[in-house]
Amino acid sequence: MTTETQTPMLEIRDVRRDYRVPQGMFKQDKIVHAVKGVSFKLGKGKTLAIVGESGCGKSTRARILTYIDEPTGGELLIDGQKVDLRPGHLTADMRQKVQIVFQNPYGSLNPRQKIGDVLGEPLLINTKMSDAERRERATEMLIKVGLGPEHYNRYPHMFSGGQRQRIAIARALMLNPKLLVLDEPVSALDLSVQAQVLNLLSDLQEEFGLTYVFISHDLSVVRYIADEVMVMYYGEAVEYGTREAVFSDPQHAYTRTLFAATPKADVESIRARMAKRGKSAAVAG
Helix, strand or coil: CCCCCCHHHHHHEEEEEEEEEEECCCEEEEEEEEEEEEEECCCCCCEEECCCCCCHHHHHHHHCCCCCCCCEEEEECCCEEEEECCCCCHHHHHHHHEECCCCCCCCCCCCCCCCHHHHHHHHHHCCCCCCCHHHHHHHHHHHHHHCHHHHHCHHHCCCCCHHHHHHHHHHHCCCCCCCEECCCCCCCCHHHHHHHHHHHHHHHHHCCCCCCEECCCCCHHHHHHEEEEEECCCCCCEEEEHHHHHHHCCHHHHHHHHHHCCCCCCHHHHHHHHHHHHHHHHHCC
């Protein structure tokens, strides 16, 4: 008996991204290797977390996955189809399959647009829906992310940070994408709000069968949401595996250093840090 192999939602084949940095009139340009020949496959409905320090290539990877940057070399496949990022070659269907949620929810929303218009704009540009159909779809999506119809005519400044990120998630889902790139989506939020948004993302993933690429520096968040983990270091993927394997037995020295530098999130560790801060404050006083 044979089992049919499912086509990965995302496949990266030896993707590289180089940047040319001018060094002056009489010097040769410097080549910066932002991403160095990375390959992996991500199954449908799964979450890959990409972690690492600032400057390790995480954001460059996000720009490639969301079609903002063309890779210097290698191939990008979405749902088994090769993506052609040359000008004029990217199809509307392929563009709709991938959407992004940014770190700063307020910065990603037009402050002059009502929320209903923010959500309806992707439909206005990419579909032939009527005004009534767009409004209905936007209202449905507001409810899906934990808001309500009464929020349709409000402006971004009238919402909290967590609510604005819910709106950004709703906008990303308006075109029924298959893959969401989440670029530090909870790092600007309070811890309690982070948990709410992460739970929302898990519920939406299950309901819509979404595949996530989750970019983060917060290992506690990664441990909660990821199925697979990739550790980046100076543009190179130095470790890649299941969440359980990477967290229980990290193989690369950089991964072990990264984990050791991360504060533990258990109650006793938090109490110890708070007590230490209290003693320091008392001494300073």
